Amino acid sequence: MNPDPAKPLAIRLQSCAKTFDTGVRALEPMDLAIDAGETLVLLGPSGCGKTTTLRLIAGLERPDPGGKVFFDDREVTRESIEKRNVGMVFQSYALFPNMTVAENIGYGLRIRRVPAAGQRARVSEMLSMMRIEPLADRRVDQISGGQRQRVALARALAVQPRALLLDEPLTSLDAQLRETLRVEINLLLRRLGITTVYVTHDQTEAMALGDRIIVMSHGRVAQTGTPREIYHHPASAFVADFIGTMNRLPGELVGGRFQCACGSLPWSGGNGDIRELLFRPEDVRIADDGEDADLSGTVAAAFFVGDRTRVLVDAAGSQLVAESPARCTLQVGQAVRLRVDARGLLAL
Amino acid sequence: MIVLFLPTAVFFAAFFILPMCRLFLIGGQGAAGWAAYAAILTDANYFNALVATFGVAVATTAVTLAISGIAGVFLQRHKFPGNAALVALLTLPLAFPGVVIGFMVIMLAGRQGLIGMVTEALTGDRLVFAYSLAGLFMGYVYFSIPRTILTVMAATEKLDPRIEEAARSLGASPWRVVFDVIVPGLKPAFISAGAICFATAVGAFGTAFTLATRINVLPMVIYTEFTMSANISMAAALSFMLGAVTWVVLALARTAAGSTVAAAG
Amino acid sequence: MTTSRFLFTLQLAFTLAVCAFLVVPVVLSMLAGLTANYLVGLSSGLTLRWVIEVWSGYRDTIFLSLGISVACLAVTLALGVPTAYLLARSRNRLARLIEELLVLPVAMPGLATALALIVTYGVYRGFRTSWTFILVGHVLFTLAFMVRSVLAVLSAIDLKTLEEGAASLGARFGQRFFHIVLPNCRNGILAGSLMVVTLSMGEFNMTWLLHTPYTKTLPVGLADAYASLRLEIGSAYTLIFFLMIIPLLLGLQALSRPRPSRFIPDDSDPTAENRP
Numbered sequence: 001m002n003p004d005p006a007k008p009l010a011i012r013l014q015s016c017a018k019t020f021d022t023g024v025r026a027l028e029p030m031d032l033a034i035d036a037g038e039t040l041v042l043l044g045p046s047g048c049g050k051t052t053t054l055r056l057i058a059g060l061e062r063p064d065p066g067g068k069v070f071f072d073d074r075e076v077t078r079e080s081i082e083k084r085n086v087g088m089v090f091q092s093y094a095l096f097p098n099m100t101v102a103e104n105i106g107y108g109l110r111i112r113r114v115p116a117a118g119q120r121a122r123v124s125e126m127l128s129m130m131r132i133e134p135l136a137d138r139r140v141d142q143i144s145g146g147q148r149q150r151v152a153l154a155r156a157l158a159v160q161p162r163a164l165l166l167d168e169p170l171t172s173l174d175a176q177l178r179e180t181l182r183v184e185i186n187l188l189l190r191r192l193g194i195t196t197v198y199v200t201h202d203q204t205e206a207m208a209l210g211d212r213i214i215v216m217s218h219g220r221v222a223q224t225g226t227p228r229e230i231y232h233h234p235a236s237a238f239v240a241d242f243i244g245t246m247n248r249l250p251g252e253l254v255g256g257r258f259q260c261a262c263g264s265l266p267w268s269g270g271n272g273d274i275r276e277l278l279f280r281p282e283d284v285r286i287a288d289d290g291e292d293a294d295l296s297g298t299v300a301a302a303f304f305v306g307d308r309t310r311v312l313v314d315a316a317g318s319q320l321v322a323e324s325p326a327r328c329t330l331q332v333g334q335a336v337r338l339r340v341d342a343r344g345l346l347a348l
Numbered sequence: 349m350i351v352l353f354l355p356t357a358v359f360f361a362a363f364f365i366l367p368m369c370r371l372f373l374i375g376g377q378g379a380a381g382w383a384a385y386a387a388i389l390t391d392a393n394y395f396n397a398l399v400a401t402f403g404v405a406v407a408t409t410a411v412t413l414a415i416s417g418i419a420g421v422f423l424q425r426h427k428f429p430g431n432a433a434l435v436a437l438l439t440l441p442l443a444f445p446g447v448v449i450g451f452m453v454i455m456l457a458g459r460q461g462l463i464g465m466v467t468e469a470l471t472g473d474r475l476v477f478a479y480s481l482a483g484l485f486m487g488y489v490y491f492s493i494p495r496t497i498l499t500v501m502a503a504t505e506k507l508d509p510r511i512e513e514a515a516r517s518l519g520a521s522p523w524r525v526v527f528d529v530i531v532p533g534l535k536p537a538f539i540s541a542g543a544i545c546f547a548t549a550v551g552a553f554g555t556a557f558t559l560a561t562r563i564n565v566l567p568m569v570i571y572t573e574f575t576m577s578a579n580i581s582m583a584a585a586l587s588f589m590l591g592a593v594t595w596v597v598l599a600l601a602r603t604a605a606g607s608t609v610a611a612a613g
Numbered sequence: 614m615t616t617s618r619f620l621f622t623l624q625l626a627f628t629l630a631v632c633a634f635l636v637v638p639v640v641l642s643m644l645a646g647l648t649a650n651y652l653v654g655l656s657s658g659l660t661l662r663w664v665i666e667v668w669s670g671y672r673d674t675i676f677l678s679l680g681i682s683v684a685c686l687a688v689t690l691a692l693g694v695p696t697a698y699l700l701a702r703s704r705n706r707l708a709r710l711i712e713e714l715l716v717l718p719v720a721m722p723g724l725a726t727a728l729a730l731i732v733t734y735g736v737y738r739g740f741r742t743s744w745t746f747i748l749v750g751h752v753l754f755t756l757a758f759m760v761r762s763v764l765a766v767l768s769a770i771d772l773k774t775l776e777e778g779a780a781s782l783g784a785r786f787g788q789r790f791f792h793i794v795l796p797n798c799r800n801g802i803l804a805g806s807l808m809v810v811t812l813s814m815g816e817f818n819m820t821w822l823l824h825t826p827y828t829k830t831l832p833v834g835l836a837d838a839y840a841s842l843r844l845e846i847g848s849a850y851t852l853i854f855f856l857m858i859i860p861l862l863l864g865l866q867a868l869s870r871p872r873p874s875r876f877i878p879d880d881s882d883p884t885a886e887n888r889p
Contacts, residue, residue: 058781060777060780060781080780081777081780081781082780082783082784082785083783085783086781087781088777088778088781090774090777090778092771092774094771094774094775094777094778095778096775096778096779096792096793096797097770097797098793098796098797098799099796107779107782107784107792108782108783111782111783111784111788112783155778155782156781156782159782159783349699349702349703350699352695352696352698352699353695353696353699353711355691355692355695356692356693356695356696356756359692359752360714360715360753363730363749363752363753364717364718364726364729364753366733367726367729367730367732367733367734368725368729370729370732370733371725371728371729371732371733374732415631418624418627418628419624419627419628419631422624422625422627422628423628426621426624434628434629434632436863436866437632437635437636438628438631438632438635439866440635440636440639440859440862440863440866441635441639442862442865443808443811443812443815443858443862444815444858445815445816445817445832445835446817446818447817447832447835447836447839448642448815448832448835448851448854450839451642451835451839451847451848451851452638452639452641452642453638454839455638455641455642455645455848456637456638456641460651460652460844462637462641490634490635490638493631493635494635522616522617522620547720550722551721551722551723551724551818552722552818553722553723553724553817553818553821554817554818554821554832554836557821557836558836558839558840567722567724567818570724570728571724571822574728574822580728580732583728584728584732587722587724587725587728588725590721590722590724590725591720591721591722591725594720594721594722595717595720595721598716598720
């Protein structure tokens with residue numbers, strides 16, 4: 001398997017906004033810079049503008065006047081998708097029903113008039129890269145969802161595109177398959193080193209695949225950063241709630257501690273006007289008897305999810321989510337005390 | 349992309365839109381002037397023809413819907429060997445032209461028709477009705493059944509059986525289920541199919557033509573005005589009105605349920 | 614017999630009666646064309662005499678009908694397929710309007726359309742007396758069916774995304790149209806073609822007004838025969854017509870039968886995909 005010889009692309013968007021004919025403003029003016037070889041994930045709920053951004057990069061949509069798209073140093077705003085040489089994987093895969101798997105994969109090569117022998121060689125290379133050799137002569141409606149996903153990837157990569165654009169490629173698959181394919185795609189992207197833009201609404205996917213994540217909401221960028229930065233230091237309440245689960249405790253700073261109705265938490269992050277502290281479930285533990293604890297409450301519900309137990313705790317009006325080892329047994333109504341890891345405390 | 353439509357647009361403009369406009373204008377150029385367009389209501393002859401046309405069309409629609417309703421639901425709901433063959437036979441006459449159907453009406457109810465022979469054998473009197481409105485009615489029912497049955501069967505397929513199960517779980521008898529659940533569920537299909545049936549019967553020509561020129565339905569009147577009286581303006585005005593009526597009925601049907609279109613007649 | 618069994622039998626009998634109502638006249642007509650003497654009945658024997666007489670006398674009308682049907686098919690394909698593509702891609706008010714417009718000649722009585730054509734173009738004797746005059750009428754009537762048939766198939770697939778997929782691989786419009794769009798509406802084209810040919814062969818309402826003694830089609834010939842000739846000749850003529858049109862109708866029925874769904878292997882076993 002040859003590594004992709006084409007030099008990876010740096011992509012830049014400058015003041016790109018998009019208003020549709022219906023008057024809907026899908027994207028506010030945004031600047032975006034993607035490094036060569038980077039995997040950038042656009043993450044957000046539906047309607048946030050992530051797919052629009054991807055389509056602007058692809059050339060399927062034109063930005064509003066004033067917006068510019070650059071591939072390396074060349075402006076490509078006026079170029080339509082046929083000329084941009086980007087590989088695109090659609091949410092519904094867009095495999096051609098009238099062609100076999102091999103013909104689908106080879107279509108881009110056929111357009112580029114690659115000689116037949118070259119087409120065959122490249123197609124079988126892609127078939128083995130995606131481990132779908134037995135499917136070569138099957139028709140598209142004879143293969144399963146996961147197999148279609150692989151064919152779509154193979155087809156996009158067969159022409160050695162300078163960038164790979166993926167629009168929610170795993171959304172229509174079941175959970176088990178999504179996890180398997182997520183790992184495969186991750187390994188593939190690492191190995192190929194190709195510039196990738198990946199759109200998803202699933203934050204687990206985003207954090208697993210992205211070198212950098214851009215969280216979007218209502219056509220605007222909410223935060224840009226690495227997965228760890230976004231997870232541990234969300235810049236706004238929206239990002240905090242969108243990524244993972246976040247506990248919120250209202251209270252006020254008194255002395256060196258944050259006082260709240262159910263207890264108090266140590267706080268060393270400055271004396272500003274802090275009304276609320278945030279922390280993740282994995283930073284909260286049910287305290288053993290005899291241990292020091294910060295907060296107290298009663299168990300409202302406990303969900304055994306296999307490798308751990310998520311515990312909902314009523315703490316003087318706030319509902320907190322804590323994590324507990326899988327084998328613990330907690331009764332609803334049981335009084336518990338909670339220890340919070342101070343390193344995980346956040347204020348917005 | 350508009351380029352794709354250009355040939356079709358040119359063809360339509362030249363051969364349909366333009367001629368229709370001319371037809372409309374000519375309708376107002378006859379002896380009666382623009383009053384010709386009201387003649388369909390004011391002139392006794394034309395009015396009678398209109399009533400006769402509507403009468404046959406309404407009767408055809410009612411009888412066809414009843415027949416297709418029963419047969420269509422039955423065939424869709426019960427799978428038995430030969431079901432497919434019956435459906436094939438019932439929908440075969442779908443595109444028979446009106447002329448041929450007129451001929452078959454003669455074969456059944458004409459002077460040497462089958463019905464005549466049977467009634468002669470039974471009662472001594474030969475029943476001949478091919479050349480009257482009754483014969484026309486039979487012909488119209490004949491070509492309407494295949495079309496309406498397809499619509500009814502398609503709609504029956506889409507009925508949610510769980511609604512009927514809910515009715516039965518509440519104690520409804522089979523008859524009540526039919527009247528309270530199935531018929532209301534099929535109402536859009538009946539409206540749509542009925543409108544098409546009506547519109548086709550109103551505008552049908554071939555059957556009436558074959559059966560005799562004495563039958564006084566609107567298409568025949570238009571034809572005789574054109575060929576025998578050379579009264580082009582009147583023929584134009586009447587045919588324009590006829591077209592307007594059928595188009596309105598079909599447009600109403602389309603808004604009531606989906607979209608289907610008449611064929612032949 | 615239980616109630617449901619009784620009802621079933623009743624409905625079955627009713628349906629069979631309706632079937633008989635539709636089928637018996639057809640059989641009767643076909644038989645009459647093969648009977649030596651209809652007035653005497655079947656006892657007079659079966660013969661091909663009438664069929665041969667019709668064939669030798671009216672061969673021209675039969676071939677003209679065939680020719681016009683094929684020409685009609687060619688024109689509706691050339692006009693209808695691009696139109697259907699346009700309507701499938703643009704789902705706006707203009708598209709709705711175009712669909713309505715295409716349906717007009719079908720909604721209106723054939724008489725009106727024919728009259729309109731005559732008053733507008735009757736002046737041009739060359740055009741008026743040529744078979745192309747009839748062709749125009751047939752195309753106006755059948756175009757909506759071709760468009761609708763192809764449009765139905767194109768609307769069922771996500772045409773926009775498929776084209777974007779092809780475009781992302783570098784395909785220009787022409788390549789997309791011939792590689793992706795056309796192959797994927799093959800069934801629609803086929804069904805539409807059968808419909809167009811069938812309708813054209815049987816069209817009478819318009820053709821009766823549009824024809825001249827030199828441009829008679831099969832249904833026009835039928836009307837003539839019914840009016841003026843022996844019952845047997847009319848029947849033999851009808852028999853030939855049935856022989857031509859019934860295979861087309863059977864083809865249409867075969868096409869609209871739903872296809873059996875294919876088996877799709879389970880995704881849950883990851884190794885299953887690599888088994889041959």
